[in-house]
Amino acid sequence: MTTKLSLARKCVISCLRISMWKIVCFLCPPPNEQLKPHCRTKFVSNSKEVSAAISAEERTVKNLDLDKLPIERALGLQWKAETDSFGVKVSLPQKQLNENTRRECLSTISSTFDPLGMFGPVLLPAKRVMQKTWQLRLHWDDKLPEDLLKGWKTWKEELVFLNQVSIPSCYFPGGCSTVASFESSEYGYKTVSYLRKKAEDGTVTCSFILAKSRTAPLHYVSVPRLELKAATIAVRAHAMILKED
Secondary structure, three states: OHHHHHHHHHHHHOOOOOOOOOOOOEOOOOOOOOOOOEOOOOEOOOOHHHHHOOOHHHEOOOOOOOOOOOEEEEOOEEEEOOOOEEEOOOOOOHHHHHOOEHHHHHHHHHOOOOOOOOOHHHHHHHHHHHHHHHHOOOOOOOEOOHHHHHHHHHHHHHHHHHHHOOEEOOOOOOOOEEEEEEEEOOOEEEEEEEEEEEOOOOOEEEEEEEEEEEEOOOOOOOHHHHHHHHHHHHHHHHHHHHHHO
């Protein structure tokens, strides 16, 4: 066991394509003994070489002869180990497709978990619909008015295309710098942060870190002021990234 774990560590140090370790800790007291914390660790990697160096009891994927590695859950998202990328699974029940109430609107928006803001541009139009229901003072079980209903139905029908979107989980090795962009409109404002790397041949590569988006307030706010709000969340996001680095 020690030899295998040492080999696994060497593989990681050698930058074999490992990018994620999934650790699950819980309490499992021995029988007839006082409750004590124990930690059971499960490993998963997108590198079969690393996985093979770990015993079957210590990894989530028991069979390494699979043609394609399974999809794992990580950070509330799907981690596609085969391609080392993050994604999301959207599946709307038939009831949600047919109901078009204010309650269903909020439920559908909340069902798409997006902690890194990767799908902000997709979710913003739906948040705008929800914002307008507040302006109209609709009750939770009221149907959406016709001027909102067409756009809402189209958005729900196209939401399943998010299943085809993948964001690489790995940035890139070597020196790089952080870049933040922001913009606003009368509907909302947002910021996106990237890692930027310039190779010796002049090629520039950017990798997504996180994004933040907000709908514009219900009361009128000028676009220049919204630009300042966008700049504020851009600075805060940039500071958080530097703190976590």
